[in-house]
Amino acid sequence: MSADPWQDYLAAAQRLDAVRRSAATAAAEQERGVHSAREELAGLRARLVPQQSRLRALGVSEAELVPTEPEVVAAGQAMADGHQAVLAALRDARATADAADAATRLPGAGTLPWTRVLLYGALVTGLLGLLTAFCLGGVYLIR
Secondary structure, eight states: OOOOOOHHHHHHHHHHHHHHHHHHHHHHHHHHHHHHHHHHHHHHHHHHHHHHHHHTTOOOHHHHHHHHHHHHHHHHHHHTOHHHHHHHHHHHHHHHHHHHHHHHTTTTOOOOOOOHHHHHHHHHHHHHHHHHHHHHHHHHHHO
């Protein structure tokens, strides 16, 4: 302690303010992490519902779609280190869901390439023109 109590008070208040700011920064960072994890989890859950339906349609049993106890324990241990570990685990789960989507994608499913769209469009236009010509030809034959 110094001879001036006011200076001691100011130094203690500054240390307390620094600790408070540090705690507020850590709390804000943790809140951002929790928010990011919740968003990631919601997106992952939305992806898993149709994926489970697709897997059931492919003949996968319900028991294989539910995690086992050792898998749940391992996931819990992987996420025990805080929100960064939770985010990393959720990103790994998203990568696994991507791999499962790729593995269960049916051939021919998905978007059509532009060349096929143009080809089908030209065929439909040609058939429509041919049908119009037949209809008009029939009208002139009847007269």
